[in-house]
Amino acid sequence: MQFKTDSSPFVGSVSHLGGVMRQVLYALIPAIIVMSYFYGWGILINIILAMIIAVSFEAVSLWLRQRPIKAFLSDYSAIVTAVLFALTLPPLVPWWILMVGLFFAIVIAKHLYGGLGYNPFNPAMVGFAVLIVSFPLEMSQWLHPRWEEGNLPNLWESLQIVFKGTHELYSQDQWDSMTMATPLDDMKTELRSHYFSEIIITDSYGWVSGRAWEWVSIAYLCGGLWLLYQKIIPWRIPVALLSALTCIALIVNLWEPDQHQTSLFYLFSGATMLGAFFIATDPVSAATTPRGQLIYGACIGFFIYIIRTWGNYPDAVAFSVLIMNMSVPMIDYFTQPRVLGAKREKS
Amino acid sequence: MSLLTKSSFWTFHGGVHPECHKAMSTQRAIQTLPLPKQLIIPVQQHIGSPAELLVTVGDTVFKGQPIATMASQQLGATIHAPSSGTIEAIKKHNIPHPSALDGLCVVLRLDGDDDWGDYQPIAYADLDQYTNKQLLARIETAGLVGLGGAAFPSFVKLKNSSKKGIETLIINAAECEPYISCDDMLMRERADEIVKGLQVLLRLLQPTRCLIGIEDNKPEAIVAIKKATTPFDNVAVCAIPTLYPSGGEKQLIKILTNKEVPDGGIPFDIGMLCHNIATVYSLYNAVIKGEPLLSRVVTVTGDGVKQPQNIETLIGTPVSDLIKQAGGYTEKAQRLIMGGPMMGFTLPHDAIPVVKASNCFLIASVSALQQTKSPHALQAQMPCIRCGKCMVACPVNLLPQQLYWHTQAKDFEKVVAHHLSSCIECGCCDFVCPSHIPLVSYFRFAKSELRSQQLTLEKANISRERHEFQEFRRQREKEERAEKRLKHKAALQRKKASAKGKNPKADAIKAAMVRANAKKVARAAEAKANSVIKKNPQDEAKGES
Numbered sequence: 001m002q003f004k005t006d007s008s009p010f011v012g013s014v015s016h017l018g019g020v021m022r023q024v025l026y027a028l029i030p031a032i033i034v035m036s037y038f039y040g041w042g043i044l045i046n047i048i049l050a051m052i053i054a055v056s057f058e059a060v061s062l063w064l065r066q067r068p069i070k071a072f073l074s075d076y077s078a079i080v081t082a083v084l085f086a087l088t089l090p091p092l093v094p095w096w097i098l099m100v101g102l103f104f105a106i107v108i109a110k111h112l113y114g115g116l117g118y119n120p121f122n123p124a125m126v127g128f129a130v131l132i133v134s135f136p137l138e139m140s141q142w143l144h145p146r147w148e149e150g151n152l153p154n155l156w157e158s159l160q161i162v163f164k165g166t167h168e169l170y171s172q173d174q175w176d177s178m179t180m181a182t183p184l185d186d187m188k189t190e191l192r193s194h195y196f197s198e199i200i201i202t203d204s205y206g207w208v209s210g211r212a213w214e215w216v217s218i219a220y221l222c223g224g225l226w227l228l229y230q231k232i233i234p235w236r237i238p239v240a241l242l243s244a245l246t247c248i249a250l251i252v253n254l255w256e257p258d259q260h261q262t263s264l265f266y267l268f269s270g271a272t273m274l275g276a277f278f279i280a281t282d283p284v285s286a287a288t289t290p291r292g293q294l295i296y297g298a299c300i301g302f303f304i305y306i307i308r309t310w311g312n313y314p315d316a317v318a319f320s321v322l323i324m325n326m327s328v329p330m331i332d333y334f335t336q337p338r339v340l341g342a343k344r345e346k347s
Numbered sequence: 348m349s350l351l352t353k354s355s356f357w358t359f360h361g362g363v364h365p366e367c368h369k370a371m372s373t374q375r376a377i378q379t380l381p382l383p384k385q386l387i388i389p390v391q392q393h394i395g396s397p398a399e400l401l402v403t404v405g406d407t408v409f410k411g412q413p414i415a416t417m418a419s420q421q422l423g424a425t426i427h428a429p430s431s432g433t434i435e436a437i438k439k440h441n442i443p444h445p446s447a448l449d450g451l452c453v454v455l456r457l458d459g460d461d462d463w464g465d466y467q468p469i470a471y472a473d474l475d476q477y478t479n480k481q482l483l484a485r486i487e488t489a490g491l492v493g494l495g496g497a498a499f500p501s502f503v504k505l506k507n508s509s510k511k512g513i514e515t516l517i518i519n520a521a522e523c524e525p526y527i528s529c530d531d532m533l534m535r536e537r538a539d540e541i542v543k544g545l546q547v548l549l550r551l552l553q554p555t556r557c558l559i560g561i562e563d564n565k566p567e568a569i570v571a572i573k574k575a576t577t578p579f580d581n582v583a584v585c586a587i588p589t590l591y592p593s594g595g596e597k598q599l600i601k602i603l604t605n606k607e608v609p610d611g612g613i614p615f616d617i618g619m620l621c622h623n624i625a626t627v628y629s630l631y632n633a634v635i636k637g638e639p640l641l642s643r644v645v646t647v648t649g650d651g652v653k654q655p656q657n658i659e660t661l662i663g664t665p666v667s668d669l670i671k672q673a674g675g676y677t678e679k680a681q682r683l684i685m686g687g688p689m690m691g692f693t694l695p696h697d698a699i700p701v702v703k704a705s706n707c708f709l710i711a712s713v714s715a716l717q718q719t720k721s722p723h724a725l726q727a728q729m730p731c732i733r734c735g736k737c738m739v740a741c742p743v744n745l746l747p748q749q750l751y752w753h754t755q756a757k758d759f760e761k762v763v764a765h766h767l768s769s770c771i772e773c774g775c776c777d778f779v780c781p782s783h784i785p786l787v788s789y790f791r792f793a794k795s796e797l798r799s800q801q802l803t804l805e806k807a808n809i810s811r812e813r814h815e816f817q818e819f820r821r822q823r824e825k826e827e828r829a830e831k832r833l834k835h836k837a838a839l840q841r842k843k844a845s846a847k848g849k850n851p852k853a854d855a856i857k858a859a860m861v862r863a864n865a866k867k868v869a870r871a872a873e874a875k876a877n878s879v880i881k882k883n884p885q886d887e888a889k890g891e892s
């Protein structure tokens with residue numbers, strides 16, 4: 001009897017790329033709920049719009065590159081990029097901002113580099129960085145979270161703002177009064193003239209890092225811990241990132257007490273938690289060896305501190321991640337684990 | 348010894364848990380195959396070089412008669428006629444080997460008498476009466492090789508170690524590959540014989556201790572071997588946790604002793620020796636009973652045969668005979684694999700013979716080979732997302748994702764720098780990859796590519812050396828010739844000089860030269876005068892010349 005031949009192993013994997021990506025999406029749900037609670041429809045509109053745009057860009061890119069569209073769309077990677085990207089944007093940004101950002105994220109950062117698995121830079125962060133450099137104003141206008149200054153726009157109003165701009169509904173003054181800088185940004189400005197302990201007790205700062213933001217951060221943290229528990233992301237990157245950030249903030253605070261934000265403030269403000277668990281852990285662009293991941297995470301934490309404290313941009317996660325993305329090949333090469341039976345000192 | 352009674356062990360990095368499917372073939376006792384009509388016996392069934400034939404077509408041979416043996420100093424093992432009969436042909440034939448190349452085989456038509464003739468084995472009843480040398484000689488003539496799959500000649504392994512002695516003897520009975528159960532059944536049914544074989548090893552090697560590693564999914568075997576080894580106080584049966592590939596030599600040593608065999612080294616480097624349990628059993632046959640290695644126990648299993656079971660069969664039996672014994676094929680027989688589903692290799696048809704290294708023939712459908720919970724198992728290959736799952740699973744602590752990346756880029760220098768040579772092709776990385784990348788195939792490709800590069804490099808080196816030597820010789824010859832000519836000339840001149848004290852011709856030449864010089868000086872002066880008038884450098888140059 002004749003048989004077909006092929007090569008071992010004949011047993012295949014139980015896990016599946018789309019499955020892995022889906023878990024990441026599930027882990028973002030708590031944060032999406034919390035953010036929507038505070039900022040209204042703007043968040044969901046961002047996410048849904050981003051998903052539609054990203055999938056279209058992905059499909060077109062795949063088609064142009066003559067890749068099987070269905071197989072690659074079902075890996076969910078474009079959707080994950082879209083959602084992460086959308087979550088970094090202020091609610092109710094104009095639709096074309098999303099277009100521009102996602103064009104850079106999906107078409108330039110991902111497909112021009114060869115598609116999934118070949119992109120050296122985190123696509124969502126590329127999109128974000130391009131936007132914050134090009135449209136700093138639009139990117140820093142956050143709505144006042146719920147319970148301050150009246151009501152959030154309803155769904156219809158939100159859609160109008162996104163697609164037609166604000167001027168049809170509000171005067172410029174009205175709109176300005178509805179938005180604010182993020183606590184992270186605000187804190188930086190205030191610190192020039194006040195002590196940290198004075199600022200933090202003011203009303204808008206909740207118990208640690210700004211009323212809405214601390215809850216959003218906790219939601220990210222929960223989602224991240226769940227991913228860790230599911231072994232979807234490696235623990236080394238978030239742990240190294242958060243510890244490095246905490247330690248540097250602690251040291252600087254010992255040096256010049258009360259003139260800088262505390263470690264806790266750093267951890268629970270801005271996109272720290274999002275970055276630590278969802279952005280820096282993007283496997284394609286992160287370091288892959290165990291020791292490499294520690295170095296990679298710690299360096300991102302370090303850069304977040306540096307850029308937030310002395311840089312010009314409101315948040316630093318995107319730039320820190322992009323900087324470290326560049327060093328990944330080198331980190332990986334020099335941190336290869338010790339092969340079984342290899343000499344210890346060589347390691 | 349505290350070490351011998353401990354119940355927890357060390358572990359190695361990585362490893363996976365494939366579904367084991369062993370119960371399928373352990374329902375029946377080991378069956379013996381009726382004598383086949385014909386045997387196909389490859390002359391190379393071991394690591395090393397092929398054995399040299401001792402028979403020709405038409406010869407009649409007895410059972411146990413050597414039909415091919417090793418030239419002195421060659422690595423390999425003698426091949427015997429597994430039963431009596433006539434040599435029908437000596438020709439190239441498909442053999443079970445990963446390379447899928449044909450090998451030279453002796454085709455033996457059996458006469459059915461199974462007659463030992465002049466080769467009637469002589470038993471050694473009491474080991475103490477014989478010297479180590481005699482015991483080793485028996486192992487060598489019996490043509491023993493490691494039966495775990497690698498088929499390294501046992502004599503060679505034992506000879507070196509018995510000279511210097513070892514500290515720990517490891518018996519590998521982990522049998523970690525799914526589906527395979529031949530060692531398990533052997534231990535259940537023939538523990539006493541195994542222990543007698545073990546005594547031979549203990550006697551030869553004088554180890555301080557002997558550890559028998561058995562995965563804890565074989566409780567019956569553990570009980571049987573424990574019972575049989577109670578009289579020996581330096582032998583311990585270790586029930587190790589089931590984790591593929593605990594049966595890898597280096598992995599097993601790490602589990603049992605927490606020591607690492609140096610990368611690129613052998614266990615002997617750290618005072619250990621590792622033998623497969625089936626080899627120990629055949630040691631009993633070879634040394635105590637005096638029978639050469641003529642048969643072995645093979646697992647025939649999978650959903651492609653009607654009655655999966657273990658069969659004791661002569662070396663050279665065609666696989667089709669085993670299938671018949673196992674009740675024939677079912678309609679699910681899609682793949683014929685020698686070895687297990689993780690590291691085995693497929694065979695193109697069933698007219699291929701059993702060899703010394705055959706531990707299992709797995710006949711299965713493609714879907715049965717997959718995990719039951721793997722709905723996406725047949726999904727297309729996706730790009731590597733560097734998730735690192737393969738790295739976590741690799742028992743050698745390699746970075747399969749980086750190896751894959753560099754292999755794809757054909758950057759073989761980097762592949763070497765990432766220790767491809769340490770990859771044991773266990774398939775763990777493949778097994779966990781969510782992108783379903785056939786990583787091991789890539790690594791095999793990279794290995795063969797590197798080998799051929801090495802070969803071309805060697806060839807290039809040789810031809811360069813040859814070229815350089817030729818150049819050197821040519822140069823040398825030229826120099827020699829020049830030297831000779833010079834010498835010759837000098838000699839001639841000397842001869843001339845001595846022949847005539849003065850040379851009138853030379854005087855004439857001298858005079859002519861003086862005249863020519865004078866002419867030159869005059870012309871130069873003229874040219875100078877011209878250049879002042881014309882101021883044309885080209886003319887001047889012309890004039891000068």
Ligand code: SF4
Nearest residue numbers: 731733734735737780
């Ligand atoms: S398991 Fe597969 S996808 Fe993940 S890093 Fe390894 S090769 Fe890449």
Ligand code: SF4
Nearest residue numbers: 741770771773774776
């Ligand atoms: S096949 Fe090689 S690289 Fe893959 S897990 Fe096994 S040893 Fe590691």
